[in-house]
Amino acid sequence: MSSNSFGKLFTVTTFGESHGPAIGCVIDGCPPGLPIGEEEFRHDLDRRATGKSRHTSQRREADEVEILSGVYEGRTTGTPIALLIRNTDQRSKDYGDIASTFRPGHADYTYWQKYGIRDPRGGGRSSARETTMRVAAAVVAKKWLLEHHGVRVRGYLAQLGDIAPAGFDWEAVEQNPFFWPCTEQVPALEKAMDALRKSGDSVGARVSVVAEGVPPGWGEPVYGKLDGDLASALMSINAVKGVEIGDGFAAVVQHGSEHRDEMRLDGFTSNHAGGILGGISTGQAVVASIVLKPTSSILIPGRSVNLAGEAVDVVTKGRHDPCVGIRATPIAEAMMALVLVDHALRHRAQCGDVGVMQPRIV
Template sequence: MASNTFGKLFAVTTFGESHGPAIGCVIDGCPPGLAIAPEDFPHDLERRATGRTRHTSARHEADEVEILSGVYEGVTTGTPVALLIRNTDARSKDYANIAAQFRPGHADYTYWQKYGIRDPRGGGRSSARETTMRVAAAVVAKKWLAEKYGVQVRGYLAQIGDVTPRAFDVDNVEWAVVESNPFFWPDATQVAELESYMDALRKSGDSVGARVDVIADGLPPGWGEPIYGKLDGELAAALMSINAVKGVEIGDGFASVAQKGSLHRDEISADGFLSNHAGGILGGISTGQDLRCSTAFKPTSSLRLPVQSLDTAGNVVEVVTTGRHDPCVGIRATPICEAMVALVLMDQALRHRAQCGDVGEVSPRIPAKADPKKPDSGKPDSGKPDSGKR
């Protein structure tokens, strides 16, 4: 299998290349009766898009969604939902000089080895342009999750290079602040600093990596499978499928290595959980707490700084990548990470309903978070990790 389909009951197949005539997706398994219209898509697609600020690639696509099937009189019918977006601002000539070269850090060499051929225009299928359709499909998933369960999936940029938020409380994210700046940054006092940081980086011709955190709240307990379909396992696989991702953490992630078990285990009181080091997942199944995950993006490999490589004939060449590229792909990755989390949750919700829909609510239902103002809500969590994740 070519593995262009994601999900089991809510299955999304994407198609198209960066510089082809169009990109698209087919959503199979979308429940009927969900109101969907073209105007539902622009908000998240614009959040992901390039060309909106000087800190991303200058490519400016219209990203207008055409609904080709699966919707009748404004609602889904239960049949496959096909979505299409025409590419309107591709500049293939920018890649003419590197069509026969392997760009270090890119998928050029691995695609060449796998298929014996590759589309050099903008990276072809390996381009982040493909993620546009993941975001489009997730618009459907987000809407269904919100209407059926009250689930919200939201993310923010938690680190860019060595810069991290200063005045920031992970348990009380100011989402209005996140959405008010081009970095999806949670600390409004640092936006000007980031502007200068990115301007200097862009002028240097270099790039930097980033970390995106996603929080999903409103999940009921019970979603996920106990072994091979673990919720955290599928989240990790989904997030790792995004271009340029090199690491995924659930909850405290690698910070757990240095923690004592007496800290990491999330104590339970009569009023609810006292902490959330596990990120809202135990044994591969949701606890009803906020789901928390982090995704690490590598620095962009498309640079105008020269680097040694080989061409398709095995000759040593100097590669200089021209064209329009992001100095930090993580800046516009927040809606992409949100999309993959939402698609996983949508699929897991349908799978849970299919197998365990008759189980109903099981007692006791532990509140997601104990009220810290209550004197009997348990002892305070005294060992919050330095990373700010809980």
């Protein structure tokens, strides 16, 4: 397998390159009868899109979804759902100078070593453009999760460089281009990004995702753990270099008496585990975080080599993000939603007749 497909029962296969004619995906395993229309993809695709603020890449794509199959009279039929988005704002000429050069920090070198050929235009298949179709597929997943289980998946930017939120308000997240949970800090973020862009450099970020309403029992022991699949899915996002579930790496300085989530009949006293124990959901909110590296495409010259084996200095041209984390929130939400819908269907297939076990902590 070439690993362009994701999931076991709710599977998503993506295709296309950054500067090709189109990108697309095929969703297989979506239950029939789910109401869905092309207009429902607009909101989340706009949240992920470039060119929406001066702090992201200025590539402007319409990102209009075409439903090619799997939907009839506004409802899913249970057959494969094919989605297509045509690329309309490619500037391949920006990449002419690097066609024979490996950009430091990019997948140019590894794709060349693996395949013996690469598409240098915008990074080809390794471009974050590919994540557009993950977000599109997750529109279907999110709707099914909400309608059938009341599950809501949402995320926020939890750190930008050395700046952390001074407060938290979910309503603030959707009211600024950073998905930042503290409105008062947005001007400071804009100032920091303006200075970074002028310097020609980039910075890393941290994004957190929360799924509320997940019932207990999703996930499988040992090799199909819910947190294991979440970690794999989130690590598949471009530029992600670390994943945490719950408190994650902060657990290294905690004591067992602090980290364990004690139980009462009226609920858990904490959620350090991120809503997952033994690879299976507890009924609490499922919480995960990702760390994204600083963008490698910057205006500061970097040392590299070319196809002739010669030493060169590389200055990346084109339209790039000074911080890829700014628009990673809807992508991280998408991967969590796709994992959850897959596990929901897997749980239903194996344990659908188990029912609600008592006692149940709420």
